[in-house]
Amino acid sequence: MGLTAQSTGIYAFLEELSRSPVKADAVVALAGNPNTGKSTVFNGLTGLNQHTGNWPGKTVVLAKGNYRHRNKSITLVDLPGTYSLLANSADEQVARDFICFGDPDATVVVADATCLERNLNLVLQVIEITPKTILCVNLVDEAKRKRIEVDCPKLERSLGIPVVPAAARDKVGLTDLKEAIHKVVFGKQRNRPKRIVYNQAIEAVIGELQGEVKRLFQGKFNSRWVALRLLDGDPTLVNEMRNYLQRRQPKAEPFLEKGEGVKGFEQLSNRF
């Protein structure tokens, strides 16, 4: 069975995920730049317990699979490789929508140890959305060959999230990765991700917007991140937020009149 998500099809995908025969204790997203070994990590963790394929009429293919660790069943979702979550392409939008609206229990970013610096852009974008992030520094074997050594404990301290070195093709580091995922998902470890601070003018507007975003979404999304995207004026995100507000049951928004959320959000997004 294949699973795909169109740029706008996040809810269809989430429904598909919840209809899964395997009842998972947690859903974990796998993100990363193209060609960093995400699928190799995915295959290494899930073995043959996975499904991929084409879904008629859809554009982006997502693989999902399962593994067990410490008596918990974990569903992994292999997201498209992207350099960014700013939705410059359908792939980026799918990855972003899943991390933001799919509410995964954790997100693993697979990075290439041979050009780590460039990979950190995506890492910073992900930790800006969710603190429940784990960095897997993959291809350390290749890096070693190029005489590049990555100081993972130091990286862990500066990013404020667990950092696990791996050579996924040789199945090195995968047990440590499962353990790190377990700790983050089941609250055995609380991450304190590095907070990206913008200049004063931007921080002031974020503060202003955040309150309104919190009210409209009742704490559902990371209000700081939503405020930043409103400042970007990203139309795809505004659209997805509107979808969310329109879909929501009235009982889930006791403080808002029907339609007020959509209207309020429209006003908010029109300010920029």
Next chain:
Amino acid sequence: MAVAEFELTQLPIGRMAEVVKVGLTGLARNRLLDLGLVPSTIVEAIRKSPSGDPVAYKIRGAVIALRSEESRHITVRSIN
């Protein structure tokens, strides 16, 4: 002494320069920033395609091809 600033398109193959400014807006700007082209980044021109465009650059450990319509909006300054 003022350091000369010029368009990335003028960087000779084999030379390095430092990014000063990305003079684009919107998605085109996002794309370049996401590739690591933020101010103070060191860029090295690696090689030209047969037609001379695009040119491959080394940026933050990765090789990336840029078309002149993108690279001419990137201001760099020479480094020694």
